[in-house]
Amino acid sequence: MASQTGTTTIPNRRQPPRRLIKVLFSAFGNRYFLYTLSVVMFLTFWDLAAVQKILGNFLPRPIEVLSQLMSLNTEPLASKTLFEHLWASIHRVLIGWAIGVSIAVPLGIFMGLNPYVRAIVKPVFDLLKPMPPISWISLSILWFGLGEESKVFIIAIGSFVPCILNSYNGIRLIDPALYDAARMLGASRRQEIVEVGFFASAPAIFAGLQISLSIAWSCVLAAELVGSRSGMGFIIILGMNQSSPALIIAGMVVIAITACLISVGMDRLENIVCPWKRELPQ
Amino acid sequence: MMAKRNTRGRILKLIPFISVAAFIISWQLIVELGVVPKMLLAAPLDVLRLFIDKLTQPHPDGALLYVHVLVSLEEAILGYFFALAIGIPLGLLMGWFHTIEGFARPIFEMIRPIPAVAWIPLTIFWFGIGLSGKVFIIWLSGIVPCVINSFVGVTLTNPTSVQMAKTYGASKWKIFCTICIPSALPMVFGALQMALAACWTTLVAAELIAANTGLGFLITMGRRLTMPDMVVLGMVLVGLTGFVIGVIIDAVEKKLLAGIRR
Numbered sequence: 037m038a039s040q041t042g043t044t045t046i047p048n049r050r051q052p053p054r055r056l057i058k059v060l061f062s063a064f065g066n067r068y069f070l071y072t073l074s075v076v077m078f079l080t081f082w083d084l085a086a087v088q089k090i091l092g093n094f095l096p097r098p099i100e101v102l103s104q105l106m107s108l109n110t111e112p113l114a115s116k117t118l119f120e121h122l123w124a125s126i127h128r129v130l131i132g133w134a135i136g137v138s139i140a141v142p143l144g145i146f147m148g149l150n151p152y153v154r155a156i157v158k159p160v161f162d163l164l165k166p167m168p169p170i171s172w173i174s175l176s177i178l179w180f181g182l183g184e185e186s187k188v189f190i191i192a193i194g195s196f197v198p199c200i201l202n203s204y205n206g207i208r209l210i211d212p213a214l215y216d217a218a219r220m221l222g223a224s225r226r227q228e229i230v231e232v233g234f235f236a237s238a239p240a241i242f243a244g245l246q247i248s249l250s251i252a253w254s255c256v257l258a259a260e261l262v263g264s265r266s267g268m269g270f271i272i273i274l275g276m277n278q279s280s281p282a283l284i285i286a287g288m289v290v291i292a293i294t295a296c297l298i299s300v301g302m303d304r305l306e307n308i309v310c311p312w313k314r315e316l317p318q
Numbered sequence: 319m320m321a322k323r324n325t326r327g328r329i330l331k332l333i334p335f336i337s338v339a340a341f342i343i344s345w346q347l348i349v350e351l352g353v354v355p356k357m358l359l360a361a362p363l364d365v366l367r368l369f370i371d372k373l374t375q376p377h378p379d380g381a382l383l384y385v386h387v388l389v390s391l392e393e394a395i396l397g398y399f400f401a402l403a404i405g406i407p408l409g410l411l412m413g414w415f416h417t418i419e420g421f422a423r424p425i426f427e428m429i430r431p432i433p434a435v436a437w438i439p440l441t442i443f444w445f446g447i448g449l450s451g452k453v454f455i456i457w458l459s460g461i462v463p464c465v466i467n468s469f470v471g472v473t474l475t476n477p478t479s480v481q482m483a484k485t486y487g488a489s490k491w492k493i494f495c496t497i498c499i500p501s502a503l504p505m506v507f508g509a510l511q512m513a514l515a516a517c518w519t520t521l522v523a524a525e526l527i528a529a530n531t532g533l534g535f536l537i538t539m540g541r542r543l544t545m546p547d548m549v550v551l552g553m554v555l556v557g558l559t560g561f562v563i564g565v566i567i568d569a570v571e572k573k574l575l576a577g578i579r580r
Contacts (some may be wrong), residue, residue: 070420254433
């Protein structure tokens, strides 16, 4: 008798917590809930670590970083506000990248099309390729001094390699069936290149532009770390010299946001420029 | 016709050697004839001479050449192995278990866009300019391709195989171990090369800012002493070492993947 009532009442008592657990589990199944939770936990742990001084005095609290960001907007640093520093970096990246791309893409395309050009350029390129662009910093400072030219040179070198590789492979790895089809329809060599080769390799070339732009962004930071009076790299190194980690992290936040915007912007641009790109599993 | 094609092929085989030789000879001539002053660019022969000197003389920068190479290699390989050891399991787990993905992904996405170079000042504060700081920076730059590639590799698992395993009653963990990991392996091995390139680039950056031995330091020292031959020697060695490690990893990859790609 007693056991019977027990069996009937216990599930009733258990039901509300079970429902709660179910709700919690469905929340854990929800991706966006988890994302928010993770970010909140990250910030909390960061704050705790900063308050407990796990890393000594060199980890600021997130709030300090935020206030540092705010004050950077209004108080000029080395006679420039945050946006002027950001613009200085972006300006260098754009110039260097444009120079690198405008040499590398045509060269890569010619390498893909003409075996003689390939035979001449490829070995020299292979010789120079394994040197990281950052290792050119010293040479470029010797050549151009600490001014703008040396930074632009580094960025151009950094964006050169992925551009040339991608345009070369993009042209070389075109499905030969496309050429055959065009030739069968009576296309001349010029038409083959302009109307088939260009469009078929455009996604690969664009991917090269994308990669080289993000490499250019890290090159400009390295160049500015070594020696400059403006730019995001300068902000970071200033933070180091003033031993103000909040300034460093504020600079890193801006750098990360810019890098994100660059990659998102390039993705959008790609959809506009070459919408025929097939969805590649990547 | 045949003869023509043969001579063409022979010319195409010869041109690369001529091109490299021409590159080096013109480089030597440019410096010899004084088109570019010797203060700015070293001739290849000078670089060679310095290379031979540096094998036995620690003179201008305080260490023998092989010490620089070994120090750089140690930092790069430590950072690389930490990146592989943490990045690949993390990426694999993120690809299969939604909870782990939900927790790890936002943090990863927050840290990923920051170039490794930008971490250098903070790292100097946290770890000093010793080995651990450099290993940390190299680890940061190497972990990104590892996580991304293993994550994508798992998500690209053929859903038919997963469903078949489910029909036979395999547990989630078992499916992960027996189906997802093997099918992700080619992508994971792709990450090995990418991570290595990232690590090696970052190494130079880390040593440019703060070091007292290593190849990046050799380059910086060459600039400070206005010895372009030392700068070029450092660059050549960085390129050469990176190339050799790349070849080794390529060989390992081919051996390990022999059964998968067939």
